[in-house]
Amino acid sequence: MPASMRSTSASSSAEAESPRTVPGKPWMWLAAPYFLLLLAFLAIPLANLGLISLYTRSASAIWSTDLTLQNYRQVFDGYYFYLILRTLRIGAVTTVCCVVLGYPLAYFLARCSQRALSIGLFLLVMPLMVSTVIRAFGWMVILGKKGVINTMSQALGFGPVINIMYTETAVVIGLIQIVLPLMVMPLMAALEKVPLYLEEASANLGARPLETFRKVLLPLSLPGLFSGILLCFTVSVSVVVTPALLGGRNARMIGNEIYDQVIASLNWPMASSLSMVLIALTFVIVAGGQRVGKRFRREPLR
Amino acid sequence: MTDASTTAPVPAAADAAPAGSSASLRVEGLVRRYSRDSVVGPISFEVNEGEFFSLLGPSGCGKSTTLRSIAGFERPDEGTITLAGNRIDQKPPFKRDVGLVFQNHALFSHLTVAQNIAFGLTLRKVPKAQIEQRVEGMLTLVGLSGYGARMPSQISGGQQQRVALARSLILEPPLLLLDEPLSSLDLKLRVQMREELRGLQRGLRKTTIFVTHDQTEALVLSDRIAVLSEGRIEQIGTPKEIYNSPSSCFVADFIGSSNLLQAEVVAESGGRVELLTSGGLRLVADAPQRPKLRNVTALIRPERIVLLTAESAARLPASSSSFAAHVVNVSYQGEDTHVRVAAGNSESLLIALKSGSAGSEVIDGENVHARIDAQHIRILER
Numbered sequence: 002m003p004a005s006m007r008s009t010s011a012s013s014s015a016e017a018e019s020p021r022t023v024p025g026k027p028w029m030w031l032a033a034p035y036f037l038l039l040l041a042f043l044a045i046p047l048a049n050l051g052l053i054s055l056y057t058r059s060a061s062a063i064w065s066t067d068l069t070l071q072n073y074r075q076v077f078d079g080y081y082f083y084l085i086l087r088t089l090r091i092g093a094v095t096t097v098c099c100v101v102l103g104y105p106l107a108y109f110l111a112r113c114s115q116r117a118l119s120i121g122l123f124l125l126v127m128p129l130m131v132s133t134v135i136r137a138f139g140w141m142v143i144l145g146k147k148g149v150i151n152t153m154s155q156a157l158g159f160g161p162v163i164n165i166m167y168t169e170t171a172v173v174i175g176l177i178q179i180v181l182p183l184m185v186m187p188l189m190a191a192l193e194k195v196p197l198y199l200e201e202a203s204a205n206l207g208a209r210p211l212e213t214f215r216k217v218l219l220p221l222s223l224p225g226l227f228s229g230i231l232l233c234f235t236v237s238v239s240v241v242v243t244p245a246l247l248g249g250r251n252a253r254m255i256g257n258e259i260y261d262q263v264i265a266s267l268n269w270p271m272a273s274s275l276s277m278v279l280i281a282l283t284f285v286i287v288a289g290g291q292r293v294g295k296r297f298r299r300e301p302l303r
Numbered sequence: 304m305t306d307a308s309t310t311a312p313v314p315a316a317a318d319a320a321p322a323g324s325s326a327s328l329r330v331e332g333l334v335r336r337y338s339r340d341s342v343v344g345p346i347s348f349e350v351n352e353g354e355f356f357s358l359l360g361p362s363g364c365g366k367s368t369t370l371r372s373i374a375g376f377e378r379p380d381e382g383t384i385t386l387a388g389n390r391i392d393q394k395p396p397f398k399r400d401v402g403l404v405f406q407n408h409a410l411f412s413h414l415t416v417a418q419n420i421a422f423g424l425t426l427r428k429v430p431k432a433q434i435e436q437r438v439e440g441m442l443t444l445v446g447l448s449g450y451g452a453r454m455p456s457q458i459s460g461g462q463q464q465r466v467a468l469a470r471s472l473i474l475e476p477p478l479l480l481l482d483e484p485l486s487s488l489d490l491k492l493r494v495q496m497r498e499e500l501r502g503l504q505r506g507l508r509k510t511t512i513f514v515t516h517d518q519t520e521a522l523v524l525s526d527r528i529a530v531l532s533e534g535r536i537e538q539i540g541t542p543k544e545i546y547n548s549p550s551s552c553f554v555a556d557f558i559g560s561s562n563l564l565q566a567e568v569v570a571e572s573g574g575r576v577e578l579l580t581s582g583g584l585r586l587v588a589d590a591p592q593r594p595k596l597r598n599v600t601a602l603i604r605p606e607r608i609v610l611l612t613a614e615s616a617a618r619l620p621a622s623s624s625s626f627a628a629h630v631v632n633v634s635y636q637g638e639d640t641h642v643r644v645a646a647g648n649s650e651s652l653l654i655a656l657k658s659g660s661a662g663s664e665v666i667d668g669e670n671v672h673a674r675i676d677a678q679h680i681r682i683l684e685r
Contacts, residue, residue, distance in 0.1 A: 196409075198405050199411065201403075201405075202409035204397045205374060205399075205402070207423050207427065
């Protein structure tokens with residue numbers, strides 16, 4: 002059976018590649034250590050988290066094991082719900098900005114010379130080597146009321162021009178810097194697979210550069226774009242440090258609330274249910290995104 | 304076939320060509336400098352309306368640069384390109400109205416066969432019903448009706464090639480450029496596609512420039528051929544002219560197989576010259592024009608040499624054009640048999656014989672006679 006299935010799939014594609022799967026899957030065991038690690042340090046704690054989220058808060062013992070849905074009810078009304086909305090909004094705005102900023106950059110890196118590529122990649126990855134705390138402080142120095150931008154414009158006689166410290170805008174700016182490489186890398190990989198001659202063919206058939214982008218480049222780079230969007234979004238919605246330092250009290254995100262519930266209020270059941278909701282939301286969005294992305298999963302002919 | 308070409312409106316070709324001039328494309332003084340030592344050009348040639356014109360040469364000879372300059376993907380440093388009387392060399396590629404079929408087809412893998420063919424028409428905002436009708440006509444023309452809904456990955460290499468051709472032809476460009484379109488196909492398919500391409504081009508009378516490094520393709524397909532070498536045109540002529548009267552050693556060597564013998568002119572009289580080759584062979588050759596130099600190269604095509612066994616040579620009258628030779632190697636090639644012989648002091652000659660014909664049954668080491676008639680020796684001066 003499997004043999005006949007393989008042969009039909011091979012004959013349907015013009016140039017039959019070697020089969021993607023190894024019969025018998027002997028290599029599967031190489032992934033076993035990682036799966037064990039995931040089981041011990043992710044799946045089991047996660048199940049525990051789900052359990053705690055159903056417990057009742059107790060002032061004396063952090064939680065009591067009386068099961069309740071009260072925590073989840075609380076998540077979906079008032080302040081917490083607003084926090085979730087804000088978190089999703091910040092994640093969405095950051096992701097959109099990364100698409101707009103990242104696409105041209107990814108295109109440049111996919112088409113530039115080897116030398117420019119190594120320099121470009123270095124510049125792109127270098128910020129990842131600096132801790133997010135230090136990067137957030139960097140932004141405070143630049144964006145603050147008495148920061149670099151304002152003092153410079155004051156020295157030139159314009160007065161303070163920006164007042165965005167401790168707003169969502171500041172958080173988005175800080176986040177873009179952190180997640181932009183996550184957009185550029187998969188997009189660049191996808192664009193590298195689109196041969197230059199396809200762009201030439203499009204131009205030869207009368208397409209202006211923008212039409213070539215819309216009708217050839219964009220559809221063929223969709224898989225990379227989807228990966229980038231998912232990575233950017235999932236990382237953006239789960240950050241703690243950046244909103245804590247750049248957002249202050251005005252741009253708190255779910256991550257900050259969970260942190261405070263655990264550390265300050267000692268309300269672990271509430272923190273757990275917030276965590277579960279965040280995980281569930283991320284999961285739904287990722288799964289949905291992958292479903293949409295699958296429809297466009299078509300790689301250029303070689 | 305006629306269906307598509309008559310129902311589809313002809314936008315550019317009919318009204319753009321100026322009356323009285325048959326040159327469709329004119330390339331003048333085209334130069335492209337890549338670096339100090341790597342320069343293409345100056346290249347100049349004209350392609351007539353409806354002509355199938357080939358640019359033939361080894362890789363790196365400048366044929367692709369020339370083609371890409373016409374399509375607008377390469378910026379020439381000097382020279383002009385005129386299409387149907389209008390200069391196009393300053394226009395961006397998407398405004399040139401020149402159809403280009405790529406070596407690797409360059410189909411859009413996210414679009415169906417029909418969408419690929421319709422690509423240019425949708426950009427031009429042609430009404431949908433008309434697009435469908437014209438795509439259908441094109442699919443029939445290239446023998447792919449019924450394949451419109453397939454994805455490019457679901458059809459064979461030869462079919463992909465036809466889709467690429469249809470995608471360009473549907474826009475009715477006044478000039479069609481083919482960049483080694485057959486080289487990605489296997490041998491049998493290549494021969495078949497070659498014939499189809501020829502038939503299609505003849506039927507549509509489409510002005511075509513064909514770039515290839517394959518001399519057979521060029522000879523079979525072309526009305527005229529330009530042979531290029533090291534960034535320059537060596538010779539332009541019909542396939543027969545190029546084969547029978549090559550203007551240089553390069554052309555002679557590149558097209559077909561040839562015996563090129565270094566020789567000295569030792570005597571001349573009445574349109575004939577007597578040659579003494581460096582290998583010590585005496586030959587008499589026709590020389591319509593008196594050679595300017597004493598040292599020349601004699602070109603003899605392998606199939607023009609007649610091979611005689613020792614007995615049959617003895618029965619024929621001795622002539623100045625025959626000489627004794629010694630068989631060094633016989634290689635059977637199916638239709639042909641190639642015999643390499645040694646003659647004179649140290650001359651080596653390749654002789655191509657039809658298998659089964661007289662002389663083709665010689666064996667290694669046999670002593671034979673060879674005859675080369677004076678009109679089959681061509682004298683090259685460079």
